[in-house]
Amino acid sequence: MKIVVQVRLHPDAAQEAALRATLDLCNEAANLASTEAFRRRIFAKQALQRLTYGHLKDLGLSAQPAIHVARKVAGAYATLKANIRAGHLGEPGSKRRVKAESKPIRFRADAAQPFDDRCLSWRIADRTVSIWAVGGRLNRVRYGCSEQQFATLVAHRKGESDLVHRDGKWYLHATCVIPDVEVEEPDGFLGVDLGIANIATTNSGTRHSGKGLSRVRHRNQRLRTKLQAKGTKSAKRLLKVRRRKEARFTADTNHRIAKQIVTEAKRTGRGIALENLTGIRDRVRLRRPQRVTLHSWAFHQLGQFIAYKAARAGVALVRVDPAYTSQGCSACGHASRQNRPNQSTFRCTSCGFAEHADVNAARNIAARGVADWAAVSLPNAA
Structure with a gap:
């Protein structure tokens, strides 16, 4: 690697x-x-x-x-x-x-x-x-x-x-x-749901909140707007000084989250299942105020950090189809928009199962990780 x-x-x-x-x-x-x-x-x-x-x-x-x-x-x-x-x-x-x-x-x-x-x-x-x-x-x-x-x-x-x-x-x-580390056969998978309100949520219930990162981004956006409108030499100098601060802060946050996720997977002997979010910015249609939030969402960077840290630790990693993981019930499998009354709540209209929405999605991702890993590894074992 x-x-x-x-x-x-x-x-x-x-x-x-x-x-x-x-x-x-x-x-x-x-x-x-x-x-x-x-x-x-x-x-x-x-x-x-x-x-x-x-x-x-x-x-x-x-x-x-x-x-x-x-x-x-x-x-x-x-x-x-x-x-x-x-x-x-x-x-x-x-x-x-x-x-x-x-x-x-x-x-x-x-x-x-x-x-x-x-x-x-x-x-x-x-x-x-x-x-x-x-x-x-x-x-x-x-x-x-x-x-x-x-x-x-x-x-x-x-x-x-x-x-x-x-x-x-x-x-x-x-x-x-760096020499490749042999990937250990996983005993189950740690599902990771990526989002904006919560940057990453695992099926074990760990939630990494995005409030702090969103607060920094909104503050920097307001400050950039103010300095750009001012247009003086000192304002331009401040803009130049600050232009990489948000990127460094985001990268540091993603590094810390990735390290915690890989450490948990390694400690429990599990692999990591991530959503394959390629092309999500082209698929999702949002109102103008929400576009800045989506396009500043560094999910790809976080996924890269998790992938290379997992490879260095010998932890198995699979990327699964994210379709309906947020609407499907991890208990009975019933999928419906009505299962999500709001952003943070999941309540199955079929079996009544209730859980934090991101944790439920992470459980669905973990289950797909197990299925995808079996589909790849079993033919090799034969």
């Missing part, structure tokens, strides 16, 4: 200027390669590398950085193609899709640049790196990270690292390949 460890670089003034010049040149070269790829309609990695390698070298790039620039451009077009194929940019002829298809991909001046072990050497003993730059190789650039991150780097770092410049700070995103 691959994970990314982020470390903070601490370059001195001369090193920072060299890193800035390197990133500028790499992205200028990427824009040149992207324009040529779009003009010639050549997007495959090897073909694009052969087409642009000489031009990139003439700009001042060494051999390996030139290759990585060409591959970065090819990867960007592959991502665009995948998004178009998946319908993320709308139907053929839609304004957004036409705009994406009618011009070359452009790279920001501070877009991340990948480096492999030929361009970037890690000096583990003194916690420095040696990195290729346009004016010559930079030696002994200091970096810092937590002890847990450092231990992961020492034991598992392998492959490329991305140089990232964000908010005036320099980072390296190092790829670490």
Whole structure:
């Protein structure tokens, strides 16, 4: 399994200027390669590398950085193609899709640049790196990270690292390949219902409330509106300072919830059953005031966090069809809209079973997890 460890670089003034010049040149070269790829309609990695390698070298790039620039451009077009194929940019002829298809991909001046072990050497003993730059190789650039991150780097770092410049700070995103942990045969499943009022609810009755996160989002939204209307230099400076705070707060909340869910599943010997919510934003129709809440709902991130933490712990994970899990009775199976008199209450109109609505949904998800796991594992056992 691959994970990314982020470390903070601490370059001195001369090193920072060299890193800035390197990133500028790499992205200028990427824009040149992207324009040529779009003009010639050549997007495959090897073909694009052969087409642009000489031009990139003439700009001042060494051999390996030139290759990585060409591959970065090819990867960007592959991502665009995948998004178009998946319908993320709308139907053929839609304004957004036409705009994406009618011009070359452009790279920001501070877009991340990948480096492999030929361009970037890690000096583990003194916690420095040696990195290729346009004016010559930079030696002994200091970096810092937590002890847990450092231990992961020492034991598992392998492959490329991305140089990232964000908010005036320099980072390296190092790829670490962690050996797969054998998944244990689950003794039942822990169903997890994802929502907005309660971010996550398990069939054991644990509810992770979304009130605190919603309160922070609404406060930030009001503050952004106020600062944008003010429009002064100080207001713009505050907007820039605060622009990532909500994302960091959301990610931290999701990390903590995911850790608790995986820990409970591991402790009880169960697997984890999650709803497959792919495409929910396209399926759900809401009033305008509710759209901001839905589109800021980081359910995909929480699902990713649960998935990779489960994989590292050897906990089985399945994604189940969420259809009617909130309307179906976990006791008798009767499904009806009338079973949900309000957001938090479930009361079966057939058998009279009553429970918190999210807990009932989590029980249905857990049951589907058992069925889906059996369908996958039994043929292998045979």
